[in-house]
Every structure is written in structure tokens, then in C-alpha cells.
Amino acid sequence: MTGWLLLLMMLAPSPRLDEGDLPRILVFTRMEGFRHDCVDNGVKALRELAVGQYDIEVTDDPAEFAPGNLSRFDTVVFLNTTGDVLDGPHQDAFEGYMRNGGGFVGVHAAADTEYDWPFYGSLLGGAWFKSHPAVQKATTIVEDPFHPAMSTLPERWERVDEWYEFRANPRGDVNVLASMDESTYSTHESMGDHPIIWTVPVGNGVALYTGGGHTIESFDEPAFRSHLLNSIKWTMDDGWIDLIPSGGFTGWKSVSNWKNVDGASMDSTDRSAVVVGDSDGGILVSQMGDGSHIKSESDFGDVELHLEFMVPEGSNSGVYLQGRYEVQILDSWAKVAPSFGDCGGIYERWDDSRDPKGYEGHPPDVNASRKPGDWQTYDIVFRAPRFDEQGSKIANARFERVLHNGILIHEDLELSGPTRGSLPSPSEVAEGPLMLQGDHGPVAFRNIRIRRIERAD
Missing domain, CATH: 2.60.120.560 (Exo-inulinase; domain 1)
Structure with missing residues (x-):
């Protein structure tokens, strides 16, 4: 860890808000590789979901990743980013932000981002994008239905998307929330055990990656929108899970x-x-x-x-x-x-x-x-x-x-x-x-x- 990063971690305030304020998220959309035409609809969905839940700022400018600015946000969403999107100082600032208690939600092509940055790889559990088949219907198996990000989803979640295959299986390094049933679609390179949604704690912060979100239509689907909102809210709450329901014994x-x-x-x-x-x-x-x-x-x-x-x-x-x-x-x-x-x-x-x-x-x-x-x-x-x-x-x-x-x-x-x-x-x-x-x-x-x-x- 560089001395510069250590200084950032010591000086950066924890991303917390005054009581009564809405939490804030930064949506980052920079694409230095493949450009997804769904991003505009993704931003529109996140703005619609924000009402009464969080304040939102959207940018493709890496200059926003300055330590004094990042500390204003509870969570940063990488919305279909691709390629090398941050330089060294901004990488250090983002790592300091995460280790100091920030939140990260990576959507779909966030796994096609920053292949040469080890810290970013830790947010993905080492599971960068490798390949994908054609867009098609498939079934996702919800492994942890009691996690807040998954609580509104069916155990077998059938939907159309572009299903990424990864360079490594992150299981064992992350908490897997859902995986693909590869028998329900035509893979390009079968993974066998195929996680698709997972979380990982990072310092005092927490990261969540979700593999869906390639198609424009994804961001109009009620179930996918609910999953996105609950994922963001969970990271904004530092990864805490409330174990007692308001009624009954769910969980x-x-x-x-x-x-x-x-x-x-x-x-x-x-x-x-x-x-x-x-x-x-x-x-x-x-x-x-x-x-x-x-x-x-x-x-x-x-x-x-x-x-x-x-x-x-x-x-x-x-x-x-x-x-x-x-x-x-x-x-x-x-x-x-x-x-x-x-x-x-x-x-x-x-x-x-x-x-x-x-x-x-x-x-x-x-x-x-x-x-x-x-x-x-x-x-x-x-x-x-x-x-x-x-x-x-x-x-x-x-x-x-x-x-x-x-x-x-x-x-x-x-x-x-x-x-x-x-x-x-x-x-x-x-x-x-x-x-x-x-x-x-x-x-x-x-x-x-x-x-x-x-x-x-």
C-alpha cells in the first residue's frame, strides 16, 4: 500500500450523513471499452428509484474520484463501465474510500473493467469478465433469499439477459447470493458452478456485484429494478442485515x-x-x-x-x-x-x-x-x-x-x-x-x- 493511500485513508472522513438527510450515490458510467446502449435507460431507472430513497449524481468523469468528493457518497455504482476508467491517484482515492466504509455496486460490465488493478479485482472476488453467449432467457438460482438484495426475488428467477462467464470462480472468496442454472440456456464456455451475484466486505466498506443489466429492457423489469434498489440500500447501510422481521419468522x-x-x-x-x-x-x-x-x-x-x-x-x-x-x-x-x-x-x-x-x-x-x-x-x-x-x-x-x-x-x-x-x-x-x-x-x-x-x- 502506498504512503499516499495510507494518508488518504487517515484523512478521508467516513461517508456518513447528517441525520435527516437522504443518503447519496454516485453513478459512474465511463466506458473505455465496449459501449452499452442500455446505460441511458439504466440511469433513468436509478433516477426513478431514487425518489424518497437517495440523492443521485451521475458522471463519466474520473475527476469526481477525488477523496474530498467521494466522501460525500454512501455508495458508488459502476453502471456498465468498461476498460481502464481511473488513473493512479483516483484509484488510490477510491480504494481509500472503500476501506474507510464506502459502498460499491457493480452492474454487469463492471466486471469488464480495470483488469490490471488488483484492488478492483478484490471487489469482484477476482471474477473479471471472460466471455458470454448470445442474449437469451435463463434461470438464476437465488442461493440466499434472506439477503436484503435478494428478498423480493423468486428462488428460480427466469429472465432474459447477456450471461457473463468469468475468468475465475469467486466462490470461496465472496458471499454468493445467486448462481446460474446452466442447464436452462446455451453457454459459451460453461463454468459449471457459476455465481452471478455476490458480495464481499472490503475494509470497513462493502461491495456487491450483479451480473444482469446488459439489455435496455432489463432496467424496465420490476424484479430487476427492485433487486438494484435493494442492493444499493444494503451497501448504503454498510452491509448490515437486520435479522428480526417486523412480523413472523422469515430468516x-x-x-x-x-x-x-x-x-x-x-x-x-x-x-x-x-x-x-x-x-x-x-x-x-x-x-x-x-x-x-x-x-x-x-x-x-x-x-x-x-x-x-x-x-x-x-x-x-x-x-x-x-x-x-x-x-x-x-x-x-x-x-x-x-x-x-x-x-x-x-x-x-x-x-x-x-x-x-x-x-x-x-x-x-x-x-x-x-x-x-x-x-x-x-x-x-x-x-x-x-x-x-x-x-x-x-x-x-x-x-x-x-x-x-x-x-x-x-x-x-x-x-x-x-x-x-x-x-x-x-x-x-x-x-x-x-x-x-x-x-x-x-x-x-x-x-x-x-x-x-x-x-x-
Whole structure:
């Protein structure tokens, strides 16, 4: 990394807005290679979608990629750009913008851009354009229907477009949202496994690439327009995913004995119980405490997680990263010397063949617990275990940071394996679900937000 780039990253303000302002996007349309005649209709669509959602500026001038100017935007959209569109200083400015928390949406020929710029390749997961067949109807398989960019799409999405084939398969380096069913159309050079929409975290920023958008008609299709809007909104929100729906349990499984309600509080007449509202409202509650755990449909590796929880007197719960590594939730108010089993503890591992059976529990550095009935927060940065190509573990899972009610209670804590009560098989994985424990007594959760973060290795 050049000294110039380091200076940009230190000085560039984070692309955030004053409260009440609409977010801003910059649509970049420079074409130094093939010129797509759909760009004007694409710009028209993005302007129409902008109403009430974002302010939009459109340019084909690379001079707009100056650090002081880029910081005005939450997301930059490369709309069918082609060829070498940015020079060295503007490349450095854009990299600094992304690493400092900017957003990127690449549409179609954005993959036919900047072949000799390694950082740009990282936004694409290394998957630059290679070839394509004729424009034709094909089916896209939505692999992650719970991702905000895909939430309005059918599982099998049939449409007409020019279907790119790529120089490399990005799977393994990106989070694949959708792939092509190559049996539904005539390929030029079959990829077999053929991702077509994906995301990748970059520094503090996030990138999304979508392979559609060659034809003029694409930008008139309601489903494609909805996908574009949701992709932009997701990148503007720094890649966060809200895991609790306003009603129902979309995105969750094993939901028996859980409720989605509009209110939850400790019962004033029975302080071990929780009183809940009658309507849907985005608060998940287990009133039974009977061992029924709720799991996210989506799997995650390295993540940043925010959640809020509430327990009445005597209740016991927990949040499991990847369904395997528990941060304990317990009524631990005013406890002087908390153990691994108290609120904020990393629960112990368990082996029936050992004596003692429990081992490697980690108490919180500080007891930051609030009174029973009060809402509390966890803010967690988690690193998943690493595996080689043969599937052998080469690095342990790690809690990089755990804050309880804003107070640091764990830092750089390595775990040799899953904690007690984890999902049984396989023992450890590169990606797994978030699991909320229904253990003993009621528990309520709200404002659960998660985002994938850039790998540290």
C-alpha cells in the first residue's frame, strides 16, 4: 500500500450523513471499452428509484474520484463501465474510500473493467469478465433469499439477459447470493458452478456485484429494478442485515415456542416471567425456556454482530456464533466475581471422557450486567475457524472483541473448539448459523443486526 493511500485513508472522513438527510450515490458510467446502449435507460431507472430513497449524481468523469468528493457518497455504482476508467491517484482515492466504509455496486460490465488493478479485482472476488453467449432467457438460482438484495426475488428467477462467464470462480472468496442454472440456456464456455451475484466486505466498506443489466429492457423489469434498489440500500447501510422481521419468522428456523411480538417486559407481579404484546413487532421472545433454540437460515463466517436482550430474574440463555461458540446470557446483576457461566462469559467446553468434564470457560473481564428486566446489548466481532483445502483446521475460532453494554469484556480470545450445548455435527465449520438459546426461563431479543467483515488473514 502506498504512503499516499495510507494518508488518504487517515484523512478521508467516513461517508456518513447528517441525520435527516437522504443518503447519496454516485453513478459512474465511463466506458473505455465496449459501449452499452442500455446505460441511458439504466440511469433513468436509478433516477426513478431514487425518489424518497437517495440523492443521485451521475458522471463519466474520473475527476469526481477525488477523496474530498467521494466522501460525500454512501455508495458508488459502476453502471456498465468498461476498460481502464481511473488513473493512479483516483484509484488510490477510491480504494481509500472503500476501506474507510464506502459502498460499491457493480452492474454487469463492471466486471469488464480495470483488469490490471488488483484492488478492483478484490471487489469482484477476482471474477473479471471472460466471455458470454448470445442474449437469451435463463434461470438464476437465488442461493440466499434472506439477503436484503435478494428478498423480493423468486428462488428460480427466469429472465432474459447477456450471461457473463468469468475468468475465475469467486466462490470461496465472496458471499454468493445467486448462481446460474446452466442447464436452462446455451453457454459459451460453461463454468459449471457459476455465481452471478455476490458480495464481499472490503475494509470497513462493502461491495456487491450483479451480473444482469446488459439489455435496455432489463432496467424496465420490476424484479430487476427492485433487486438494484435493494442492493444499493444494503451497501448504503454498510452491509448490515437486520435479522428480526417486523412480523413472523422469515430468516429463522426451529421457531417452535418462540413469538414475534411488539413488546416485552418483566412481569411486575412475577419477576421471573415476561409479559409480551399481542401483535407482531420485531421482538423475539421465548417464554418457555425449555431448550428450544432458534437458528438463522443464513450461515456466517467472520462477522460483526449487534443484538439487544432482556432477561427477568433467574433466566438463562445465550447467543451462539455459528451455532457453536456461546456468549452466555444470565441474570448476573451485581455479582462480584462472575464466572464463565455468568452474563458475558464464554461458556465452557464439555467432554464426557474428561475429568472434570467441563473445561476452558472464560469469565468476562468485567461484570457489566444490568438489572433483570432491563434491556442490554452485545457488540461482538467474531473470527471463524480456518480450514485448509483438505478440510483440516489450521486456525481456531476467535472472539476479536466482545462489548457488553458498551464495556469491553473480552478481547482477542481464542477458542480451541465449540462450547457446551453447541450444534452437534459437524464439530466446526467455516460458516454456520446464529443460534439463540432458549434454556431456562424467558428471554427476549430485539435489534439483531449482523454483517460479514473482511477476513483478517
